[in-house]
Amino acid sequence: MQKCNTNCVEKPLSKGFKKLGRIVGKYPWVFFVLPMIISAGFGVGFYFLNDREANDIEEQFTPKNGPAKSERAFIKENFPQSEQFSSLRLYTEGTFASLIAVHPINILNLDSFEELVKLDHKVKQIRVNDSKLTFSDLCAKENGECVLNPILDLMNASINDNTLIDFPWHGREFIGTAIGGVSTYSNNTIQSAQAIRMFYYLKEDQKNETDLWLKKFIQTLSEDANLNMISVSYFTSISRAEEFETNPQTVIPLFSVTYFLAITFSIVSCIRLDCVRNKVWVATFGVLSAGLAVLTSFGLLLFCGMPFVMTVASSPFLILGIGVDDMFIMISCWQKTNVRDEVEDRMAETYQEAAVSITITTLTNVLAFYIGLMTPFGSVQSFCMYTGTAILFCYIYNITFFGAFLALNGRREGSNRHWLTFRKVETPNSDNKGNACSVGGAYDHQTGAEEEMPINVFFKKYYGPFLTKPWTKVFVILIYLGYLAGSIYGCFQMQEGIDLKNLAPDDSYVASYYDNEDRYFSEYGPFVMLVIKNENFQYWEESAQANLNTCLNKFVSSNMVATNMTISWLGSYISYGNGLGLNLTDEKGFMENLPLFLLLSGLRQDVNISNGKILASRIFIPTVNIITAIDEKNMLNFFRETASTCGQNMDLMVYHPAFIFYDQYAVVVSNTIQNIVVATVAMLVISLLLIPHPLCSLWVTFAIASVIVGVAGFMALWNVNLDSISMINLIICIGFSVDFSAHISYAFVSSEKRTANEQAIDAIYKLGYPIIQGAVSTLVGVVALSAAKSYIFRTFFKIMFLVISFGALHGIMFIPIFLTLFGCCSDSSSVQDEKDQTENGQNRSSKMQMSGKSQQSHPNCSTGSDCS
Structure with a gap:
């Protein structure tokens, strides 16, 4: 079977990065100092932080094109605020x-x-x-x-x-x-x-x-x-905005905790027994690289006037996790190079392998966030712009600043200097193969590559063979079916919309007020305005009045509307006229007597009269038992649908200031689905272009769908609503789904092993530890948010926890098992033919041994998003 050749983009890109790696290795100080100067320059943009803060809750957490906003504009124009104050007739909260x-x-x-x-x-x-x-x-x-x-x-x-x-x-x-x-x-x-x-x-x-x-x-x-x-x-009326602004203050102390945990994990996972090849400083500067990326990107956007919404405060936690993950990829590929080669050559080889890999993950994540700009929620747009740009700078700094430090550290290693004291240490000889304080104890003397971590051996000798046993596969499939059943069930339990109480910290006085409001004042909801917009409506005709009463009866027939409580100027006027024996059945009598009635009754604000003509009027319909978000959604839909169906000749419109926030229910689901579909298609295109095997795209699609369904279902079971906050995190799902699935699939289909089980074991051996490293580093970057006093940041942690956990579970358990069940994805016959040719005289294996990598199987460096 002939393997498809789809590496027309990947191959030249890999060569280009190889040249860049050689340049970085040759001039490391340039690439090390220049990013710091750029960061310092753009960091001045934080001076404008207070000017860019956008804490208008309506602007950030309601749809920018929501119909209630145009309805409010109509009310404001036709029923302007009167000197005679009436809270019932406000077009805002007041x-x-x-x-x-x-x-x-x-x-x-x-x-x-x-x-x-x-x-x-x-x-x-x-x-x-x-x-x-x-x-x-x-x-x-x-x-x-x-x-x-x-x-x-x-x-x-x-x-x-x-x-x-x-x-x-x-x-x-x-x-x-x-x-x-x-x-x-x-x-x-x-x-x-x-x-x-x-x-x-x-x-x-x-x-x-x-x-x-x-x-x-x-x-x-x-x-x-x-x-x-x-x-x-x-x-x-200013409490929500003021308390919303205090949310970041509850998270700021967690930044130090998060960075401490991230640095600690990075250092621990990169510790080597060889005191020359110890990667402690490399890990430290990897974390610093992510910090510089945040400083530069945020400063640049603040310079450009991009609104800074409070939700953006959670972005650095995510950037830190992604940045550390890319660092692991660079270190893993560096460790596969020959320690006896020149630094420039090692950097060229590292970049050839690692840079393409992190390019794939960066493009998927950045595109996922920039696609989020399509949403009508300002908070989502701001978060996606800041986070997407930060990830882009994180990528740039990884291949410049961090790469330069990797080269400088390589020079130290090449001169046999201690990682801490920088003093030269004993060089091993044939009798002394190395110890904890000498170079040589942590690399393979045949290949020249640094020795593997024990956990890589665990995945190869124990976990992989165990996972591919027949009874283990059955058990894993049962686990997956249980996961899928729970996810689908949770999706049907999902609620929409953000509770305004959750925009304030948990210990805020706002929460206590909302709780008492729900407990004692939930029986009676808002009085909804029913507006007659048709200026040609014949109010005096009995047929027109009958049509209007029929419409009102449709509203009142709902269990969401209170009976005998409607406030109608027209009904009061007719009763007033009948009591005085006035003739209100023709236009002249109706309009002549109307001004005096409106003055006496105090209902002047309910009728817009100009030049003896009624341009618009309004009636107030009381609602009851509007308690939950579902009640709010159902009430909004019922009022709008009823107004549109029964008011064909009257041009009816319904409005209440709360509808501005209720509009989120109308768009949050459709916009979430739209973003997920568009982003998924973009992920597939990137996968097809940069991963040279088209069958991988099918498994990428499967993994994205599976992880998103799982996150959506279990977040509902974890009491997280579908709103503008969780929408952000569902966008994140797409990028991380690709990170954990695309490369494990490619590692499987391009493996040189004969059987599907052996291919699965090989893929897990190469990628198991890096996937764990990437997952843990990202979770460490957000785990501190679980202690936040803000619903917004706790929600971010919950969904990130689900995304990373399910993504890693798919990468090291579900996807390998499913791949073994579909032999059509295996190219083992083609691989074996090539191996036979090699054995017959091409000596390709010796060349691979000298270079420390396999030309057939790109993902030979142990990376979380392997080197495609």
């Missing part, structure tokens, strides 16, 4: 402070009331701007008076006058969102309540002063208020 007071049994008692009054007075006395401005100066107003909390008056009447409070409507006041944990009598009057929520709305046009007041509010409520009967949680 500027406000809020507190929730909780009593474990019944808050409607005198002691609780007195503490609430005391707390309310304390809030209203908060002063800012050199103590000149108080709440009364900054409050939102209606009829010239501050909008206050009527619930205190209702509590006073209930406690002191035994007045019954109707729920959820008390007169014309909706109190369903002000009193929580309510139990009622049969006549819908309150029997007891556990929580009271109060709002303090501020003006929208004095942002500097109101922000200062809100910060002072947070400070005041965080202090001991000497409250005995009630517990208080609090929140403001």
Whole structure:
């Protein structure tokens, strides 16, 4: 069988890197110093870090092209903010402070009331701007008076006058969102309540002063208020953004821990008994190379004005793991060269093998991240740009800065100098083959290559033969089927969307407020605006009114909508006209009487009238039992679908400020699938171009799909939602799936062994330890995030843990077993023919022995992403 020749890209690329390696080996100081100068120059870009920080949660965690944003623009244009403040009619969340007071049994008692009054007075006395401005100066107003909390008056009447409070409507006041944990009598009057929520709305046009007041509010409520009967949680309109900004501060201490662990692991895994060929300094500078790459790439992007989102703070952990993995590849290939050759020759051979390998892994990872720029989430775009660029610089610094140090270290080794003291040590002779303090004890005197690590022997003599036994294969297949079943089950349990509470640290006051809100105020959801956009709608015609009522009934028929609570200016106007005997059935009478009614009723903000014509109007539909993310998604879809189907002649639109965040449900799944598909196709193209065997692409596809399904399923079982944060990590899956699968497949199909089992053992022998090294180094780079107080960073750790674990499991267990079951992927007959020719006179084996590598099987250096 003739092997396909697909190395038209790989072969010239390998030759080019061979020349580069020789240049780096000849002029190492140039390639060592120049990257440090460049890093220092671009590192100045961190001066702009504070200016580039983008902590607008709406901008970063909601779709940039979400329909709710265009809906909001329409509301803002047609129903502008009035001087008569109404929280119900805001097109944004507004500027406000809020507190929730909780009593474990019944808050409607005198002691609780007195503490609430005391707390309310304390809030209203908060002063800012050199103590000149108080709440009364900054409050939102209606009829010239501050909008206050009527619930205190209702509590006073209930406690002191035994007045019954109707729920959820008390007169014309909706109190369903002000009193929580309510139990009622049969006549819908309150029997007891556990929580009271109060709002303090501020003006929208004095942002500097109101922000200062809100910060002072947070400070005041965080202090001991000497409250005995009630517990208080609090929140403001700036709390999410402020607490979001504090997330990196919880992670900064972990950086030192992570780098310590990474350096320690790198040093330990590179320790050799030979005190000349010890790779301690090489490992140290490998970690430093990754740090310089982060410094340079981040500085460059900050110079260019790229927004720096908090999620980017997790990127250095990932870059460190990838950088150390590439370092292992370079060291492994260096160790396969002849220690008696000149440094330039050793570097040329190292680059010829290793540089192509890390080029494959770099291209797959960088493309995976840059494809992530297609998503509509700003947080994902920023993370992908910073991480992809950092990986690219990590690659550049590996073949320049780190390669240069490898050459300098090679010169030290060549002169038999101690790795620590740099003093010359004893040169071994025929009687003394080397000891812990002499050169020679750690290399093969026949081939000249450094001796293999004991773990490589373990994979060759013990693990490989054990894995290829028939009963072991059956057991592994059963394990895989269990893995696949659990993954698929988890995918069906997946929930979408990010809980806004998770954007703050775990110990934030925001979390306490959200918990109380969910516990006591989840029964009544938002009042959704139903907007009639058709300016030609005939409001006065009975047929038009009937069509509108039919639409309203479709909304009210849902169990997500409260009955008999719709706020409709049109219904109120018709009742008003019938009560006064007005003729509202023709356009003239309808429009002439409308302005006075809107003025008297306070519903003027619900109708946009221009030149005697209604351009747009709105009705408010109350929702109930919107508790979970699934409820939010279902409610959004139901309202939009109902509005589009029943409002064909009215041009209906639904909107609420919360829809800005709910829009993520509409795009997160489709965008994730889109990114995965596009990235997977890109990975296959790279694999076909740079790995000279087309059958490998089939196994690359299989491994990518298998790992992604596994990560998606088990992340759902690990309480991780599909949102913009986890979407980032699913993109990472693709690159790492290729890293762990493409080269193990190629090592198998290009092996010179006769049988499939022997080919599998050979591939595991060459790649087993490097895969473990790469997996552990990456996990060490992110393990500290498991202790973070932030959901975002813990999620990053969870998914990275799944990606690396499943990827490594596929690389050293599943893929080798599956390959042995499909002999069509083996080129052993072709390989054997070539070996026979070699034995008949070509002496190719002796040439391979002198060069320390196999021309037939490229992956002869023990690398995690082998040297293709």
